[in-house]
Amino acid sequence: MAIPSDLPPLNTTSSPYSTTNTYGNTSSANSTLDCQSWPDVPMNTIIPAIYSVICVLGITANALAVCVLGHASASRRTVANTFMLNLCVSDLLFLLSLPLWAVYYANGYYWPFGLVACKVCGFLLPLNLYASIFFITSMSVDRYLAIVHPLRSQSARDPKRARLTCILVWVLAFACSAPHLFLRQLHPISETVEYCAIAPSRSVDLTLTSLKIILAFLLPLLVISCCYCSIGRHLLADTGLVRMRNPSHAPNMPSFKSQESCSKPERPPTPCVSPSSSGSRPQEGRGLERVLWTVASVVLAFFLCWFPFHCVTFLRILVHEGLLKGCWVDWTMKNMIPLTLSLGFSNSAINPVLYCFIGNHFRGRLGGLCKGLCACLKTRGEDQSQKRGSFSTRLSSFSRKLSDLKDLAVVEPSGPA
Numbered sequence: 001m002a003i004p005s006d007l008p009p010l011n012t013t014s015s016p017y018s019t020t021n022t023y024g025n026t027s028s029a030n031s032t033l034d035c036q037s038w039p040d041v042p043m044n045t046i047i048p049a050i051y052s053v054i055c056v057l058g059i060t061a062n063a064l065a066v067c068v069l070g071h072a073s074a075s076r077r078t079v080a081n082t083f084m085l086n087l088c089v090s091d092l093l094f095l096l097s098l099p100l101w102a103v104y105y106a107n108g109y110y111w112p113f114g115l116v117a118c119k120v121c122g123f124l125l126p127l128n129l130y131a132s133i134f135f136i137t138s139m140s141v142d143r144y145l146a147i148v149h150p151l152r153s154q155s156a157r158d159p160k161r162a163r164l165t166c167i168l169v170w171v172l173a174f175a176c177s178a179p180h181l182f183l184r185q186l187h188p189i190s191e192t193v194e195y196c197a198i199a200p201s202r203s204v205d206l207t208l209t210s211l212k213i214i215l216a217f218l219l220p221l222l223v224i225s226c227c228y229c230s231i232g233r234h235l236l237a238d239t240g241l242v243r244m245r246n247p248s249h250a251p252n253m254p255s256f257k258s259q260e261s262c263s264k265p266e267r268p269p270t271p272c273v274s275p276s277s278s279g280s281r282p283q284e285g286r287g288l289e290r291v292l293w294t295v296a297s298v299v300l301a302f303f304l305c306w307f308p309f310h311c312v313t314f315l316r317i318l319v320h321e322g323l324l325k326g327c328w329v330d331w332t333m334k335n336m337i338p339l340t341l342s343l344g345f346s347n348s349a350i351n352p353v354l355y356c357f358i359g360n361h362f363r364g365r366l367g368g369l370c371k372g373l374c375a376c377l378k379t380r381g382e383d384q385s386q387k388r389g390s391f392s393t394r395l396s397s398f399s400r401k402l403s404d405l406k407d408l409a410v411v412e413p414s415g416p417a
Contacts, residue, residue: 035327041335044106050342051102055095058349062092065352079142079162084355086166087135090173091348094128097121098345104196105338111196115186118196122184123177129216131173132348136302137220138165139355144227148234176215179208202320209317217310221303228299298354305347309340 069085100121104111111118142162145153183204186194200208316333318324 035330038327038331040331041339043335043338044108047105047338047342048102051098051105051345054342054346054349055098055102058091058095058098061349061352061356062088062095065356066092068356077159079157079159080139080146082159082162082166083135083139083142084352086169087132087139087355088352090128090131090135091351094124094345095348097124101125109189109195109197110193111186118186119181119184122196122198123181126177126180126212127173128348129212129344130176131169132351133216133220133302133306134169134173135166136298136351137223138169140224140227140298144230147231176211179204206317206320209313213310213313217306224299224302228296301347301350301354304343305350306344309337309344312336312340 065088066085069081069088097120100113100117113121142157145157180198183198183200184196185199186196187199188194198205198208312332315324315329316337319329319333
C-alpha cells in the first residue's frame, strides 16, 4: 500500500503504512528484523502533546489578531492589515481542526469522526499550507513595494486591490488543495478501525508531493528572500547615505558642508542638520535595527518551520523511486515526518506574533480593545448593581408600607360597645 502524502505512519505494529512496502516493492524479512532494533519515538503521546500546545497558543493569538484587525477603523484597513487578517483566518481555520488530528494520533491512526470530518480536516491541512504561505509572500511583496518603491507603488498598494489579491490567493489555495479533498478516504485496518489518509497511485503521489515542494516552499521562499534582501540593501544604503551627508560634528554647531549643500540651488535638496534633530538619530538607528530584525525573523521563521518537513518529503520521493534504502530511511519515514510536520504547524501560532504583536500600533489597539471590553463589563456590572440596589430599595419601601398598614390596623378602634 502506498504511503499517504501528508500523514505518515506511527510506530505501532498495526500501522496501515509501511515504508518497506511502497508501491509493491517489498523488502526481505531479514532487513525488517534488522530494523526492529532502531528505537521508535512514542508518537501517540508526543504528537498529541505538541498539537495541544500549538492549538491553544495558536487559537488564542489568531483569535485576538482577528478581533483587533476585524474591528479596525477604515483608516487602519491598509494593505498589510488586509493580508494579516486573511492570514490569521487561514491559520485559525486549520487550528480548529488540529484537536481531531491529535485524537487521531493518540488513537494510533484510528479516525472515529466519520468520512465527512476526514475529508474536511484533510482538506484544511493543505489549504492552510498553501494559503498561509501565499499570504506571507503577498505581505513580503507589499513590504518591498512600500519601502523600496514608496512613490511608484502608491496606486498599486490599494486596499481594494489587496482584497482582490486575497480572493485570488484563496482561489489558488483551493485549487491546489482540491485533490486532497477528493482523494482522502477512510481505509479499514480491521472491522472496527479505520484510518483517514490518502493512498494514491505512484504518479499521483509524486505529482502532489512535487507540487507541495515547489508551490508551497521553493517559489515562495525565493520571492520572500529576494524581497527582504532588497529591503535590507535599501535600508542600509539609505543609512549610509544619511551618514555621508550628515557626518557627526560638534554638538552645538552645524557642519559647513551641510550649510553649503543647503545653500546651493543646483544640487538636489538635502535636509539641513539642526541641533534639535541630533537627538533623534539614536531613535532612527533603533527603528532601523528593529525593522531589520523583524525582517530577519520573518524569513527565519518561515524557513525553519517548513524547511525540515519539505526535506523529509523530498527524501520520501527518493524512497518511492527506489533510490534510497536502509533502516535509517525507514526510521526517518516513521519518526521524522510527524515531527517536522508539527514544526511546520507551529508556524500558524508564530505568524500573529511576528506580524501583529511585535508592532506598536497593534499592541496599542489590542490594549484599547481590552480597555473597552473591561469598561463595558464594568458598566454592565454597575448597571446590575444599580438595578439590584433599586430593587432592594423598592422592597424595603414596600416592607415599611406593609408594616405601617399593620400598625394602623392595630391602633384603629373596633366600633361602639
